[in-house]
Amino acid sequence: ITxxxxxxxxxxxxxxxxxxxxxxxxxxxxxxxxxTDSTYAIAESLGATVIKHxxxxxxxxxxxxIFLKAKEINVDVLVTIDAxxxxxxxxxxxxxxxxxxxxADISIGSRFLKEDSNTPSYRKLGVKIITKVANSSLSExxxxxxxxxxxxxxxxxxxxxxxxxxxxxSTEILIKSSSLGxxxxxxPTEIQYEGDTSSQN
Numbered sequence: 001i002t003x004x005x006x007x008x009x010x011x012x013x014x015x016x017x018x019x020x021x022x023x024x025x026x027x028x029x030x031x032x033x034x035x036t037d038s039t040y041a042i043a044e045s046l047g048a049t050v051i052k053h054x055x056x057x058x059x060x061x062x063x064x065x066i067f068l069k070a071k072e073i074n075v076d077v078l079v080t081i082d083a084x085x086x087x088x089x090x091x092x093x094x095x096x097x098x099x100x101x102x103x104a105d106i107s108i109g110s111r112f113l114k115e116d117s118n119t120p121s122y123r124k125l126g127v128k129i130i131t132k133v134a135n136s137s138l139s140e141x142x143x144x145x146x147x148x149x150x151x152x153x154x155x156x157x158x159x160x161x162x163x164x165x166x167x168x169x170s171t172e173i174l175i176k177s178s179s180l181g182x183x184x185x186x187x188p189t190e191i192q193y194e195g196d197t198s199s200q201n
Contacts, residue, residue, distance in 0.1 A: 001096065002027040002075040005048075006062030006148075007083035011037040017081070018046045020089040025079070029069050031062040039083075060169035063148075064162045071157045078152045086191045087149045098185035099151045105182035106156055106174070108142060109149035109189030134171045138178045142186055146170050149189055156182055 003025050007014055014030070021028055030043040034056035044050045051065045063080065070078040077099055081087045091109060098104040111127070127146045134145035148170060159180055164172045177184065 001025045001077050003079045004029045004066035005083045006031050007039050008033045009035045009037045010039050010083040013085045015042050029066050031065045033062040058165040060164040060166050063169050080150050082148050091189050094187050096151045099153050104185035105153050106184045107151040108147050108186045110144035110186040111191050112143040113188035137175045140184050
């Protein structure tokens with residue numbers, strides 16, 4: 001199990017996440033997307049494999065770099081998780097399960113499979129609109145097309161090279177996967193919005 005973390009100026013959160021993850025996963029890849037703080041130094045000192053972008057290229061390019069590294073080292077399962085502390089690292093086994101059991105090629109941690117009072121209404125609206133658009137191109141409908149908390153099996157990693165530089169990467173991967181016949185599953189997960197979390201409003 002390898003966890004991939006796209007990170008941009010996350011020196012406040014990255015150490016805590018890596019330390020937690022090291023207790024449960026085999027390998028951690030951090031893509032430092034042109035940070036101007038200590039993100040790279042912290043991640044490297046804690047034993048993560050760190051990819052360094054010379055400048056900020058965007059979330060999509062960070063995910064692309066993580067995909068390419070995971071493909072290169074031939075990981076069995078890649079889990080992507082955000083660096084801002086929104087995702088619960090203890091949910092990783094739950095996210096992996098459909099992939100590990102062979103029921104799915106991609107597993108998504110969805111904020112909307114159970115009532116989640118933590119999600120601000122403006123986020124719910126935005127994500128639901130994007131998900132509705134994505135579902136028009138998917139053979140299997142999903143409830144949270146924008147979730148960055150996902151697990152991918154090796155077949156997906158070997159078959160897909162994402163290209164969108166921004167937040168559209170999440171939808172792009174699902175549409176490409178669906179067109180290739182990959183199975184997509186969702187599991188309920190909660191997002192923690194308190195504190196210094198995502199700025200991608």
